Amino acid sequence: MNLGQVAEILKCDVLVGENIDGVEVGGVCAADLMSDVLAFTKPGSVLLTGLSNVQSVITTHVAEVVAVIYVRGKKPDAEALKLAEQKGIPLLASRLSMYEACGRLWQEGLGVGSDLGGE
Amino acid sequence: MSDEVLFFQEFSITGGDFSSAGSVSTEIKSILKEIGFHPSVIRRAAIACYEAEMNVTMYAERGVVRLSATPAAIRIQFEDEGQGIADIELAMQEGYSTATPEMREIGFGAGMGLPNIKKNSDEFEITSEVGRGTKLDIVIKA
Numbered sequence: 001m002n003l004g005q006v007a008e009i010l011k012c013d014v015l016v017g018e019n020i021d022g023v024e025v026g027g028v029c030a031a032d033l034m035s036d037v038l039a040f041t042k043p044g045s046v047l048l049t050g051l052s053n054v055q056s057v058i059t060t061h062v063a064e065v066v067a068v069i070y071v072r073g074k075k076p077d078a079e080a081l082k083l084a085e086q087k088g089i090p091l092l093a094s095r096l097s098m099y100e101a102c103g104r105l106w107q108e109g110l111g112v113g114s115d116l117g118g119e
Numbered sequence: 120m121s122d123e124v125l126f127f128q129e130f131s132i133t134g135g136d137f138s139s140a141g142s143v144s145t146e147i148k149s150i151l152k153e154i155g156f157h158p159s160v161i162r163r164a165a166i167a168c169y170e171a172e173m174n175v176t177m178y179a180e181r182g183v184v185r186l187s188a189t190p191a192a193i194r195i196q197f198e199d200e201g202q203g204i205a206d207i208e209l210a211m212q213e214g215y216s217t218a219t220p221e222m223r224e225i226g227f228g229a230g231m232g233l234p235n236i237k238k239n240s241d242e243f244e245i246t247s248e249v250g251r252g253t254k255l256d257i258v259i260k261a
């Protein structure tokens with residue numbers, strides 16, 4: 001699935017990023033704790049989070065995550081936006097709850113983007 | 120010539136400065152990319168570096184980071200002045216944390232940092248003196 005399709009499923013506003021249809025999404029990691037993202041996320045996943053400060057973008061950059069989707073109507077702060085533009089990391093925003101956002105993506109067949117996948 | 124030094128640079132970290140926390144790791148990641156290490160090696164180094172940088176920012180007064188790269192390995196040394204760690208074995212346990220609510224608000228303080236730094240490193244050495252500071256020395260093989 002590509003990021004454009006993900007954006008449609010979650011009714012996202014695109015805050016940073018051009019040509020999001022060209023970004024392949026390998027799976028989903030949902031977390032507000034960045035240490036968990038750094039410990040468990042597979043590269044190529046998309047991050048769903050309610051954490052709106054610059055650490056969300058640095059974590060994404062460091063862990064080779066492809067994009068950040070802020071849930072619950074959260075908006076990244078100015079520093080997060082600036083760094084994302086610099087590094088070319090797409091930032092999207094959805095009004096859905098974390099639960100519904102994950103549920104919708106799971107329903108569409110997008111898998112677990114972390115090392116914590118169950119059998 | 121695999122021990123030939125390709126790159127050496129020192130960086131500094133200011134304790135408590137959460138607004139620029141992570142900037143050293145971001146810069147180190149760009150440098151490693153420019154040198155041309157394999158993406159999976161860069162990812163491991165960047166993750167370990169970021170957690171270590173956050174620790175210095177959260178728990179120490181100030182610190183220096185020394186990055187050295189050879190064709191065979193990336194070495195990152197952190198040396199801080201601060202409270203130090205009384206029980207390193209305890210600090211290394213997953214889930215152990217003395218982080219404040221403010222630190223949790225920026226996404227850290229899960230007690231996963233040190234174990235994850237170790238997981239991403241091929242060599243890992245930590246020493247600390249209470250009331251003086253902490254030294255962390257990690258090597259990621261190319």
Ligand SMILES: Nc1ncnc2c1ncn2[C@@H]1O[C@H](COP(=O)(O)OP(=O)(O)O)[C@@H](O)[C@H]1O
Nearest residue numbers: 174178203210216217228229230231232233253
């Ligand atoms: N540089 C440091 N100086 C002082 N204490 C530290 C340092 N790094 C880690 N610690 C201590 O070790 C604990 C565990 O660290 P870590 O595994 O990174 O988890 P976290 O940072 O989420 O608490 C910290 O809560 C802190 O008490």
Ligand SMILES: [Mg+2]
Nearest residue numbers: 170174232233
């Ligand atoms: Mg930590």
